[in-house]
Amino acid sequence: MTALTDELRGFVLTLPSVPFLEALLLVHGTPDQIWTAEALAQRLYLQSVCRADAIVQELAERGFCACTAAGQLVYSPRDARLHGLVLQLAGVYHQKLVEITGLVHR
Template identity: 65%
Template sequence: MKEISPALRSFILTLPSVPFLEALLLLHGAPGQIWTAEAIAQRLYLQSLGQADTIVRELAARGFCACTPGGHVLYQPADAALHALIAELSREYPHRLIEITKLVHG
């Protein structure tokens, strides 16, 4: 199996937590779908709605998604390069779960 690309490795190291990463991949997997923090919390089995709210705010602040006037989010990366990294992450994550989660925790 080939190594994780340097660009993807650098990107992963910027992610604050595994739930954040999984929320990002959830949004990426359903482009065009509008998500509430509550729906994200349910899908990711998060302990609290507050944790989901924090993740949603950070996803928006980092340019991974757009916010609706009602405070919901949808996948809309700030640029094509960011989308390409997220797409690469979505392809690699199922095959390198442990390696990637260790990078996030590192």
């Protein structure tokens, strides 16, 4: 089982919520897909499209994604370091689900 590095643990601690984390991993896993807030809400079982829209905006503001003029989202990290952290996170998330979500809830 892969260990959570200190760098990755620190990165996870900066994530604002589990839905944000799951949205990040979803868009990372589908880099060629353009996402709407509605599609994210449906895929993540969020009851509020407004909540999904806030996640879309925050993903863009934090440099994980780019927004189109129509407010759609595509995975496009601002730099290689950020992409590397997301890649590491995606690689260990299912093995360390409880530990990672516990860090997000702190």
